Every structure is written in structure tokens, then in C-alpha cells.
Amino acid sequence: MTRTVLATASAALAQQVYDATRGDLAALPLGPLPQETSALLAATGGEPLDVVVLDAAGAAEHALALAAHLGQECPTIAVVLVSDEWADLARTALTNGVLDIVRPDASVPELELALGRARHVAQLRAHAALTGAPGNDAASNRGRVISVASPKGGVGKTTVSTNLAVGLAKAAPQSVVLVDLDIQFGDVAHALNLTPEYTLVDAVRPAGHDAMVLKTYLTLHETGLYVICGAENPAEADGINAEDVANLLELLAAEFRYVVVDTAPGMSEHTLVAMDHTNDLVMVTSMDVPGVRGLRKELDTLTDLGMFTDARHIVINFADPSRGLSAADVRGTLGTDVDLLLPLSKAVPVSVNQGVPLLQSGGRGPVTKQLRRLVDRFTSSPVAETRTGPRRSWVGAR
CATH class of the missing domain: 3.40.50.300 (P-loop containing nucleotide triphosphate hydrolases)
Structure with missing residues (x-):
């Protein structure tokens, strides 16, 4: 069951993520990031999403805005950002709900590790939501x-x-x-x-x-x-x-x-x-x-x-x-x-x-x-x- 969605304009990155997920991936058509989160949420045909991968090349602010909106609409989703500006984006990305940032030239094993962790986090969040686990303010x-x-x-x-x-x-x-x-x-x-x-x-x-x-x-x-x-x-x-x-x-x-x-x-x-x-x-x-x-x-x-x-x-x-x-x-x-x-x-x-x-x-x-x-x-x-x-x-x- 595909629960990972990718948005990118790079055919090379799409192939790397495809290989890292062994084909278990729903990718939007190559092109700029969508303006609204609805395109991402609809990519799996109504199936619940675990991971969203956003290529932030040339659109870092928009990628962060999408991540923040996803966090508000679907708190269990884990967002992974693809960017070569890790040092500049790290703090802002974290506060906007991004789980991890990977480089555009990341190898397949590196992507497998990052996406595997993202899926794990999404599953933990979903379980906590179902069981009513106490929050940090308790x-x-x-x-x-x-x-x-x-x-x-x-x-x-x-x-x-x-x-x-x-x-x-x-x-x-x-x-x-x-x-x-x-x-x-x-x-x-x-x-x-x-x-x-x-x-x-x-x-x-x-x-x-x-x-x-x-x-x-x-x-x-x-x-x-x-x-x-x-x-x-x-x-x-x-x-x-x-x-x-x-x-x-x-x-x-x-x-x-x-x-x-x-x-x-x-x-x-x-x-x-x-x-x-x-x-x-x-x-x-x-x-x-x-x-x-x-x-x-x-x-x-x-x-x-x-x-x-x-x-x-x-x-x-x-x-x-x-x-x-x-x-x-x-x-x-x-x-x-x-x-x-x-x-x-x-x-x-x-x-x-x-x-x-x-x-x-x-x-x-x-x-x-x-x-x-x-x-x-x-x-x-x-x-x-x-x-x-x-x-x-x-x-x-x-």
C-alpha cells in the first residue's frame, strides 16, 4: 500500500526516491511544488499518507509553508525536505514541522534510512492518536x-x-x-x-x-x-x-x-x-x-x-x-x-x-x-x- 508521496521537478531525484522505496511511491507529475496541500493528499487515491517528500530546490519558503499546512491538517504525516541548504533551513524547517532534510545528491541507502525513519515516526504518531497517549504538557x-x-x-x-x-x-x-x-x-x-x-x-x-x-x-x-x-x-x-x-x-x-x-x-x-x-x-x-x-x-x-x-x-x-x-x-x-x-x-x-x-x-x-x-x-x-x-x-x- 503506497503511503509515500513525492513532489519534485527532478527526474533524477524521482528515480532515487523510487529506488529507495522499491517502487512503493506515489509521485506527482514532474514540475513545481503544488500550490495547495490537497494535491499531495489526493496523490494516494484517498489512502492515508505516512510520508511526504518535498523538493525545496528554488522554492524553500513555499516548501516550508506546505510542510506547516500538512502538519496542521494531518499531524501524523512525516515531511522530509530535499535541499542543499541544510544549515540555513534547519531551525526554520523544524519549527514548520519538517522531520528531516536530505541532500539532493543523497544516495539510495541514505534515502532509505531517512524515509524508513519517517515512516516509523508517522506510525508512532498514528498509534498515539488512536490510543490517546498523553502529551508533553501533562x-x-x-x-x-x-x-x-x-x-x-x-x-x-x-x-x-x-x-x-x-x-x-x-x-x-x-x-x-x-x-x-x-x-x-x-x-x-x-x-x-x-x-x-x-x-x-x-x-x-x-x-x-x-x-x-x-x-x-x-x-x-x-x-x-x-x-x-x-x-x-x-x-x-x-x-x-x-x-x-x-x-x-x-x-x-x-x-x-x-x-x-x-x-x-x-x-x-x-x-x-x-x-x-x-x-x-x-x-x-x-x-x-x-x-x-x-x-x-x-x-x-x-x-x-x-x-x-x-x-x-x-x-x-x-x-x-x-x-x-x-x-x-x-x-x-x-x-x-x-x-x-x-x-x-x-x-x-x-x-x-x-x-x-x-x-x-x-x-x-x-x-x-x-x-x-x-x-x-x-x-x-x-x-x-x-x-x-x-x-x-x-x-x-x-
Whole structure:
């Protein structure tokens, strides 16, 4: 059943799209884009439409107007724009309801990927419309955002993040998403033995779209956990800004029961924005003097700002009294209690190297037991309000 329509004046593009859809295509006669959406909607002979492909060559404004009208008349349709002006059109296209922009010289495999995603989005939207899925404005259904942070790297923050997310996913399958927000050097994909088709760079692009679009950029882990993996290299992540992060977390919180965020070490701009949208903050450091002192500075900063005063969860990793520090020493330096001590264990590096979190493989070791306790803190306690505040409150706080 043909549910894809193409409007173009290019015979070459028509052939490429025809090949990409294996002939399952209704194409308007070659020529300028139609003036009204009615020609597009009638192209399939009355059958419901999934995807509309618009060639914007020489008519970008008109193509955007058609996309906006289609979005109003048939919200489930996914619109794909063909243009070589991606950088200039991206933001405007997103706000006008365009799902994706592909180049005029895109290969057949590239078109297959874009059109396949578009069909998937259209199907998700149609299903949501039939089932009455809640929208993003349902504040009472907002999920619990849990950010995992650390004052410095190398303290096991990603190990804690992935185990927490896997543990929550076991308690609430298909209702948990893990976001790798270590913008430049995130390693969640390796920690979960994933080879993602899409990364954080792709996921922040549909900020102007609905959550159905965003879901097509998630990677599904075998435990039922959804994951947004970090960028493949630091250069790719340069374009991700604070607004992108804020929009992404709010979209995810509207759709998932738990959103776990693995932040970058320290207090980067992206981490601070994540904190603004966070219900609970898990602070991780290692059981050594530099790590504990760094955590004390971070806690003092948050206290001065009045943030997470009753929603902090302090985790000390690599706990080993033989190294010269005791739990009492740590508590004394921090000036507060410690929620969890994760003992030094040979099982942890093995787990990391295999890409299989301890809470996925099971077992009854002391570290696994403590990680289960961390999960229990969120499955058995009520959600706290997000600790949002004016952005200027961060000035001078680092």
C-alpha cells in the first residue's frame, strides 16, 4: 500500500526516491511544488499518507509553508525536505514541522534510512492518536530526572550511571532512558556494549518536534533500557548548546518514568543546565583526598545556591580503608553523611571491559548489593521537585 508521496521537478531525484522505496511511491507529475496541500493528499487515491517528500530546490519558503499546512491538517504525516541548504533551513524547517532534510545528491541507502525513519515516526504518531497517549504538557506525568555527577573524572561515574539505569529498567521495563551528557568524551556506549546508529548529536536535532520523533533516535539495550549515546568524536558535539540539552531532557521527562543523565566531570555548562532540570542528584567520587575535597567544594557550591538540599545521594567509590582513609574521615571532610560506599572490587573492571553492568549480569558481590541499594532509593521513594532557578544563579559559582 503506497503511503509515500513525492513532489519534485527532478527526474533524477524521482528515480532515487523510487529506488529507495522499491517502487512503493506515489509521485506527482514532474514540475513545481503544488500550490495547495490537497494535491499531495489526493496523490494516494484517498489512502492515508505516512510520508511526504518535498523538493525545496528554488522554492524553500513555499516548501516550508506546505510542510506547516500538512502538519496542521494531518499531524501524523512525516515531511522530509530535499535541499542543499541544510544549515540555513534547519531551525526554520523544524519549527514548520519538517522531520528531516536530505541532500539532493543523497544516495539510495541514505534515502532509505531517512524515509524508513519517517515512516516509523508517522506510525508512532498514528498509534498515539488512536490510543490517546498523553502529551508533553501533562506535568503530573513528568518522569523523574536523576543526574549523576562528579567533581573529576576517573571516579566510576559512568559505571554508577549505567548500573543505576539498568537496575531501574529491570524494575520498570521500557520506561527508562539513559542520556550520555559527557558531551566530548562520553563512554556509555562502550559501558553497555552498544553500537548505536544515532547519538546525542542526532537526538538534539528534533527539538522542535514531538517526542515521537525523538524516540526514533534512541538505542534499545537488551535489558529494556533506552539509551542516547555520546557523540562519536568531540568535534561532532561542538554544536550542542544549553538550550538543546534543556529541550531534550524535558521531552524525555514527558515520556519516560526515569531519565538518568550521565554528566561530564566538573560543572560544565551542559551539566549545570541538566541540574536545572533534575529531581535527584547522585554525587560520585573516589575514596581519596583529591576526590573527597573536590566533592566538598561541589557540595558547598550547591548549598550556597540552595540546590538539592534534600535530594542529594552521595556515593563514594573504590572504598578501601587500607588506603589510609576511613568512612569517618570522608564524612568529616564532607561535613555530611555518605549514602553509599562502593568497595574496591575486581569485578568492576571486568564488568566495564565486557560492557555488561553488574546489575545486568546479576550476582551477590558487595558492590552489586550496594548498587541495588542505590536503585531502591528511587523505586521506593517519592519524586522531588526539580531544583530550577534563574540561570544567572550560576554566575561565579564554579
